[in-house]
C-alpha cells in the first residue's frame with residue numbers, strides 16, 4: 568500500500584512538472600507571438616524615399632521608393648490600407664485617401 572502511495576505521488580509530481588513546462592512553453596509562445604504591427608501613413612515624400620508615421624504608436628520609418636515599388640500589388644487596389652501584420656498595403660496609400668488606387672501608383676512612379 569505504501570508503494571502505491573509513493574507511486575501516486577511520483578505520478579502527481581510528474582504531471583505537475585509536465586503542466587508547468589506546458590505553461591512555460593505557452594508563455595514563451597505568447598512573448599514571441601504578438602507580431603509588431605503598424606498602420607503607417609505618409610509624412611513626406613522626397614526624391615528617393617518616403618517617410619511614414621504609425622497612427623497607433625508614432626513610430627517613424629524611412630523607406631526607399633525602390634522598396635515601395637516592389638511592395639505594389641494589384642490585389643491591394645480599391646481596398647483600404649491594412650496594418651503591417653496583414654500586408655504591405657499601409658505603405659502604399661501615398662495619396663492618403665484611405666484607398667489604394669492608381670493615384671498612389673502615380674505618386675510612386677512620377678516623382
Ligand SMILES: [Zn+2]
Nearest residue numbers: 605621623624
Ligand atoms: Zn505602430
